[in-house]
Amino acid sequence: MTSLTDKLRALGVQTGAKEIIKPKTRNQFSIDKVLNGKFVETPYGEIFVVENIFPIEYRLGHLPIKLTSDMDILSSWTGLNNLKLLSPESFVFIDTETTGLSGGTGTYAFLIGIGQYIAKEFRIMQVFLSEPFEEPAQLSVVDQYLSNAHAIVSFNGKAFDLPLLISRYTLHNQYHPFQNMAHIDLLHLARRLWRDRIQNRMLSNLEYQILGTSRTEEDIPGWMVPSIYFDFLRDSDARPLKRVFYHNLMDVLSLTALLNYISGMLSKSMRIKEFHKSDLIAIAGILEDIGDLESAIHLYNHALNPANHSDSLLDTHTILKATDRLARIYKHEQNYLNAIELWKQAANLLQISPCVELAKYYEHQQKDFSEAIYWTRFALEILDKKMKPSETDSFTSRFDRDLCRQDLEHRLERLSRKALKNL
């Protein structure tokens, strides 16, 4: 009689990849001996929670964790109208450490960090699964912490943490507490604000670049997290988990400072001189989105004006994009005088689309066909001259260029006809 292991191995199943299990060290290095926390009672049993208190004046890098700015613009942009009415106590900052990154029902959050403002303090509760079967207790504690919350703040929570947590509540047949909650996903905002300036938009890098702080050596890269937990489940040695708790704590903490920073950027009382020019352009874009064109124009103009010095220079690509946006607003407001000036600036930088805009303007608004013909010809010249079209012109392939040429030639023909008629 052979054992199943022998049988499966004989059939070609790869076995024995794991090293021999280390002796259990449960009592010596159990979680409550390694970390300063307590077991909390729930109707589903006990669960281990580490509580961390930070005074409200605490600063992460050069930024306070206390929420200092109004959320008017953020409210409008996220479409979460009640945000601006909420007290700081209504926000809850969430980050999870999970057993995998691939999602699906086999992945669970063994550590859930929840940050909240409570009176003069900021408190982070870290709810930990010493054993996976404690999950119902974990979820019910989290539910309890969230009972007064109205808005969630996360980093990539919309795509990852929240769906995963909701899935866990579903699995345990519990109602999840996230119904009707507003959700600010700072990753979405970070992408929007720093797309051109900061390549690596991971949370720890943003801390470094934006908040000017960096983590201690205790931090670990996210990809190592699942295996540390699995090792703990095997050998009960909780010591390596300290680094995971630190990582999670920092993630939650920096959510506050980051939200603070971003809401400061998106505040009526923001001080224009404090920001990088490309950030101003990104903010202007957000203001445009919510329909505050006046402020947007102001920011674009400030950023585009070379007289306003800044720490670093804008690259041509960003300048052209901003010019294009600003000219569009002017056109929309029928402020052609300003629009023309911008188009001409851009045309001189060998851009085709402003030439087309100018041709349109002279054709339709001014009925000045010869001027329109001039700009169309100019565009065709650019097209001929340019070996490699610039990125801001939308055509990139040969096909697009041919289309563009056809379009211009067509326009030229029509203009010539009209001009002839007018003679």
Place this chain on the structure above:
Amino acid sequence: MNLENLLNNWRLDNNIEENIAIWKILPAVDGNPVPIPEDIHPNLHMALNELGIQFLYSHQLQAFKLAREGHNLVIATGTASGKSLCYNLPVLDRLLHNSQERALYIFPTKALAQDQAANLKYLIDSLQTCNISNKYPNPQNVNPLNPIEIQTYDGDTPTSKRSAIRNMSRLLISNPEMVHLGILPHHTLWESFFRNLHFIIIDEMHIYRGVFGSHFSNVLRRLKRIASFYGTHVQFILTSATIANPEELAYHLIEDDVKLIENNGADRGAKNFLIYNPPVINHELGLRRSAISETIRLTEDLILFELQTIIFCRSRRAVEFLLNVLRERMLGALQEISLPEIESENLYEIIRGYRSGYLPKQRRKIEKGLRTGEVRVVISTNALELGIDIGRMEAAVLIGYPGTIASTWQQSGRAGRGRNASLTILVATSDPLDQFFVTHPDYLFDRSPEHGLIDPDNPLILLDHIRCASFELPFMDAQGFGSFSNQELRKYLEFLEQEGILHKSGPHFFWMADQYPAQKVSLRSTSSERVILQSRQGDSSITIGEVDLNSAYWMIHPNAIYLHEGRSYLVEELNLDHKIATMKETSTDYYTEPRRETNIQLMELFAQTIVKGGMKTFGEILVTSQVTGFQKIQWFTQEQLGFGEVSLPPSELITKGYWIELNNQTISKIRHQNLWRNDPQEYGPNWKIMRNQARARDGYICQVCGIKEKEKEHDVHHKTPFRIYKSFEQANVLENLITLCPTCHRKAESVVRVRSGLSGLAYITGHLAPFFVMCDYHDLGVHSDPHSSLAEGNPVVIIYDQVPAGIGLSARLYELHYDLINNAYEQVRDCVCQDGCPSCVGLGGEYGLGGKSETIAILKELTRSQE
């Protein structure tokens, strides 16, 4: 009628008539129409009327009633019997009455699912119209604004649409892979779907057999497990082609009681079913004229008599070949005679090919041409066998037996319009199974002998799905997995715990790996180790497919010809370390057959019974085989073109097998029969001289027992049999000759005789076995051994599953022993060849002997008349 005229012509044409081995006329059958039941939902009733359906067939009503009573059903009423209405009626009725409920339709492939979704839309659309113009009072108070959303969920479904489909769709159409990969691992997203799921429809159930079926059965175990987690008990309706065991297969798939509906109540037109056996052109070798060239001859007649025809080929290459030849031939014919409807210019439009690899747009055009009748002949692979709506042809031509009886009927079912008479011609090749039907047509027309078999508990497949299921929902201490018992399951869970994949926490086994197990499990194979096939084109190479490692040794050894989607590739390199085979497309006229050295050891004996002439056994075996070389065999003539050497390491396969052992009595009986022909005249003009030289060389002494020649001259024996040499000069060389006394000579000959008889037995049983267990020839391994360790040195023939740990094929063959033996006996006995041909014991046999008479002698001892 054109069909009658053509058939009359053929009856009178000797060149055709004498090749028609079987001419079976299946008479028209009056269906059994019954009124649409009163208690069906009024909207559905109205929708049916709107589609012109005024009555149901009896089996449709039966299905409706039984489904309403809550039974699981399997419907096996034959082709074109309106099976889809058997499930659509109860499903739609239920969904109309219960505005929250959902149904899941599973079709075996994505293409079939999409095609069926389009069909179902007709019915739903007319239901929707009825909903809006609802004139009936609505007794159930069904919300008329709750339309039945029908959606397809497969790999092509855009991510942006998926969430809406999960929440809205009431009738979801999917395929096994999508359920396995896309739905089950994310079941929490499907919560409301599962909470309200009532029906699961499994169409074309007979496709789920062998490895695929065993995987699918486990997918269903998982599906049921998740459904019951959400408090749902699912009702199943399955449909199947006519096979021997629809109820059994359905039961093993869903692991629940199931009621069988098999009385077809639909109208059927008369069908002429012809088996055309191409004439023998070489009697000694039993070679027949090629099935393709005979098909061309027959198709020309079909075109001239204006019968719309579908031709089924076994390969994509054959489709193109036939297409070109037919178009050319018809062009020639048109120059001689003029037909009013056919002009040479539109010949291209009239005769079309159809196979995978054609663009979808092109395919739609051909399908439409077939429905409108503009396309007169379509030459297709089995791509047109299932599902796709092409209307009905008047004639179907099958070049060669398609491999299963179910397929044969599905292909034949493409011909036959309503109550009009139709024609099916099966053009036989020299393959043993083709020839078997020529002599045993009853298997085709009476009860199907095909058993759809699966083994959901195959350890490798089971292990895969226990991993997937653990990911989906942790197993608890006291749980089983489908019919797999709690006790047995525990061993697997503990194994996975040992491996660090599961973690026991409380009563649960939790998934503990940063992996997504379903992604690594292919439902169509057992081994996770696969060899990637790369086709080299100039400097670059593209991946054309993969083969599991076990099959790689014999399928893609260096210099093998590998067939893939009808193309031939010459394997240039097989790198077992990196698991990559490099090949190059080629156009050879031969294929390769590996030469394997096989050794089989017994691992565990499961069952053993004395049978006539010996013993039959079923057990677990270790097959060690090594590919040492290969033969090149020409495609159409089956002629051997040469050998090649291969050096590959041996491979091991643990599997289940069934073997037939000959007992001593049988062996000695065969030894004593005077079977061999020992006529000196046959050995050529130099025989006398060579014979004397050999005797002189050996000192007139028997080289085995040492007896000296007395009055009577000793015999001279060919060590390698005379017949395998091309000329007598090669056979009669001294190195091949040995002097033996008559007694020793008889012994030597009898060893050869048993050997070649045994290899003939292996050949015929190996080729017939797939017919009973509904598998491909390559799904089974066959081996014969005159001195087998499995039978204390007695001769055996072993048939084993090619899948690690077995998939139930040899298990069933063990039960079907006498069916296999008796049919093998009749087949060899009735074969027209002289001494072995591809249709009976194989050409040439293993040792160059046909061995036909020896095989018959063995089979005669093994057969038993059935009571």
